[in-house]
Amino acid sequence: MARPEASAPDAVLACGEVRTRLLPTRQALDIRSAAQFLALRADERVLLSERPALYARSPETLTGVDCPLPSANGSRVRAVGTVAARAALTEGRVLQTSAYFRLPSTGPDQRRPWGHYLVRPGVVEPFGKLLPEAIAEGVLGGGRPGDLDVGLIADGLLTRLLRHPLLDQRPPLRSRPTRLRWAALPAAPGAGPSLERFTLAEDDLRTVRLRVPPAIPPDRIAGLCDDLALHDWLLTTVVHLLDGVRFGAPEPSARPRPGDDRPAAVLALRPAVDHLLHLWMPRARVASELAPLWDTLERQPGFTRQWQALVQRIRDQLTLHAIPALYREAELTP
Amino acid sequence: MTGAESVTGAGAEPGTAGALSGSGAGSGAVFRETTADPRTQAVPLSHLSLELGHLYMEDFEAGPQRLREHFARVRPWADAARAAATVPGGRRPRVSTCFLIDDYFARFSSPAELVPLIVEEAGRAGLTVDYLARESGCAVTGKVPVAEAVAGRIVESPPPGSYGLRPPARQTGWLANGERSPVARAPQAMKRAVPWEPPKETAARRHSVFLDVELWSDDADGHRLWSCPFLAAVWQLARLGLLRNEGEAVFVAEQPDPGAFPEDWDELPSLVRLNPRADPFAAYRTASVLPSRFLPVEHAVRVVLDQLDVDHGALRQVAERSAREHAAVPDSVADRVSYVFYAGP
Structure with a gap:
């Protein structure tokens, strides 16, 4: 039965990476320009909000992946699916791109037709069973070359947007982009969400480890992490x-x-x-x-x-x- | 549901997933901004959309005898497709029929002349054409650049080893079901010629059936001509109720005055309801009865459908409604499409 976002077994892990940077324009973009800037698709609206602050978010785009998952214990579990990515602009001034996916605990032993993965946007299915703990640590620590790299996907979207003709490439102040990687493991049954660790790693890298009830969709977890990344970037x-x-x-x-x-x-x-x-x-x-x-x-x-x-x-x-x-x-x- | 294609009847369900509001979707928030919530208009859905044929200029030029023969050949297969469309509980399945006219690659005749002829010849074979569509509508409907929007939804199937970088072998305007052969370069001095390597179908079972589909071509003036398989893939999405433009339904049937079809194809709506009592145009599944010469085109359609990230809101609506009426719909969009290929001209 077709259930685009529910037919995969419960996610045992959701991961993502957010890039945050100043929009390289002299003046902040107004809400109409923001909508134009973030229109990644001809047939899908950019979501706009004016309360409590101007905020615009692009439609979600998908990128196909078929590669090993990063892991802390050296296992190389192959996984296939799509990573979702979107961009957001706060007050026409701070640009964020966010890529994320969720993983069910088990998947089929062989690759299925691609259409199977496309009706499960943002789900990456492992071949066989996986250990969510090891994968979470692998994602936060950064994988080996050739492992799934959501940061690359967030970066690709950022690069694409930074070429937009609406940008005059004259930022009003000096600043550095930041990266925030996150991994959300399931919370114990009945327990609420918790923030287990927020680490300021190298210069521009932050990592966040969370526990969330499995029913919470990953785009909301990504929303929380976007918000954390935005405020951490402001402080930085x-x-x-x-x-x-x-x-x-x-x-x-x-x-x-x-x-x-x-x-x-x-x-x-x-x-x-x-x-x-x-x-x-x-x-x-x-x-x-x-x-x-x-x-x-x-x-x-x-x-x-x-x-x-x-x-x-x-x-x-x-x-x-x-x-x-x-x-x-x-x-x-x- | 009645046969009337009333969009208001189905209502527009405000999509709550992915809303921008901080208060969380569906939590009875006091404050709402309509621009901050994704919305997807619902379309009425039948169980089966049954296509009775494609009409090309060469078919028309072969005379009315060709149409008569066509419908006579289609009739038994159309009956079989109808019989196969059972629904649980023994209720009557909702089935609508449609017919596609190619007014995109070549212009011929006129709606005033052709539409009554099609209705008449179908009737002679005991068939009713509920809906008539123009192929141009799959390229542009009203002001909506449908084909371009669908092309923007292609998410290529990743060959093994894709870890987040864009697929390197991307060919603009083409879409394959696997990895292409490496480009053979002319051997340079001091360098050996690279031996030929075969292309590889990603979902191959032992051996590949590799297909590379041309999606469009641009002429010298920059005018884009969409390929027949690509427009046919758009046509399938329309019949599956999965096309949206900014959340609004595209390809909404209009009912013209009976007996008053225009002289110019451009004046005919993209989708016309010929039978006022027809079941809804869009359906959970489609079946097309076509002569076997369409087989390569429809293989290409499958390759395209298999790599389209269709509107998530529309997908969700189809899933929820089919689940409510216990009608099984395959997960993958390409698997919702079926064919009967008959021997014929």
């Missing part, structure tokens, strides 16, 4: 921005360019105010059953706490610079 970007600024009284040698008497700190912080500070809105696009997972990160390390401290610091600096230089120096220099 603003921290880097503040890192490069020299605070305190301007040195005579560091005078700004002639004709521009704004201090360096103001020049450096202004783009954050213009383009980033209004984007902080955790949980805005997270399914209600997964929203509580944010609380874990709010308790420790405290994402919103850090963000508020950064925002306060930026505002304080700008306020200081609003005070005429004469008084400022007089009061601050002992």
Whole structure:
């Protein structure tokens, strides 16, 4: 019986990778341009939302795969199916591409006609049985060459979008893209979802290990991880921005360019105010059953706490610079 | 369900899966944004869509005798297909018949002349043509570029070893059921000629039946001509109720004034209901009665259908409704299509 998204046995693992970066345009895209930018298919609408913030999401596209799954225990389980990928734009400013799939615990012993896989979008079926734990760790740790690489699929979609003629390739501030890999194992029967680990790995890589009730569809888990990736990227970007600024009284040698008497700190912080500070809105696009997972990160390390401290610091600096230089120096220099 | 093809009767089911709202789908959220929720219009569905023939210019030029012969040959197979379309509980299956006219590759005659002739000749063989479709409608219907949208839904079957990089052997405008032979290059000095390697069907059982299908060709002015197999694949999707444009149904039957068919094919809707009491046009399964010379085309149709990522909302609706009425529908879209090939012109 045809049941496009239910006929596969319950998923024992869902995995994905999100790429997050600043949209390389001088001005943020408005909602209409966002819809045009994300129209990956001629016959499918881009989903648009204006509350609580502008947000646009592309239709899902599929990529076929037939390769071994990454695994931590060295087993090479071959799997066949499709990986789903989509792109999203927050406030016309932050671009994310997200690729994900789910795995049932067992699959057929040989490859089936391709149409079988296409009516199960985002499902990759293993040959024989698999150990979800080993695969989850394999995905998070990165596989060997030739293993399934969802990051490549997210990256391929990102590359395709970055060639769009709507982009003038003039970003208003310096920032680095980030990658967030995630793996969601099933929660114990009756237990709710939980966030087991959030790791800041190398420079731009984050890994997230989750447990979720098997009934939750993977696109919602991907939605949660997109939201985590977006806010982690905002923190990373603003921290880097503040890192490069020299605070305190301007040195005579560091005078700004002639004709521009704004201090360096103001020049450096202004783009954050213009383009980033209004984007902080955790949980805005997270399914209600997964929203509580944010609380874990709010308790420790405290994402919103850090963000508020950064925002306060930026505002304080700008306020200081609003005070005429004469008084400022007089009061601050002992 | 009555025979009337009423889309309002089926209603538009708001798709909740994949909605943007943070509150979770179907949780009785107070606040909703219509642009944030995917919607897929439902279409009424029969059990079987039975195709009584394709008409090409050469058939028409062979005279009305050819049509008469065609319907006479089709009749027993059409009866057999109907008899095979049983539904559980002994209820009457909903079966609609259709006929396709090629007005895309060549223009001939006119609706005013041809449509009454088809109805008459079918009637003479004891057949009723419920719906008549124009092949051009599979390329563009109204303002919707149907063929182009379907081409954008091709997800190629990955050869073993595909781990996320785009398939390297992609050929624009062609679609194969496996891996092509490596391109033979002219041997250069100091380099040996690469020995020939066979192409390989991905789903081969021991030996390959490799097929490479041309989907379209572009002429010097950049005008795209869709191939016959590709349009036939679109035609199958239409009959399976799986075509949508931004969630709206495409290929909705219109009922013209009886006896007032236009002189120009462009003025005839893409899909016309000739029998007011017909069961719905789209169906869970299709059966086509065709002369055997269509076999290669229909093999190509299968290769295309097997690699199309059709509208998920439409797929879900078909699955849910067929499950509700206990009508088994094969998983794979290509398996919902069947044929009778008869010996004939």
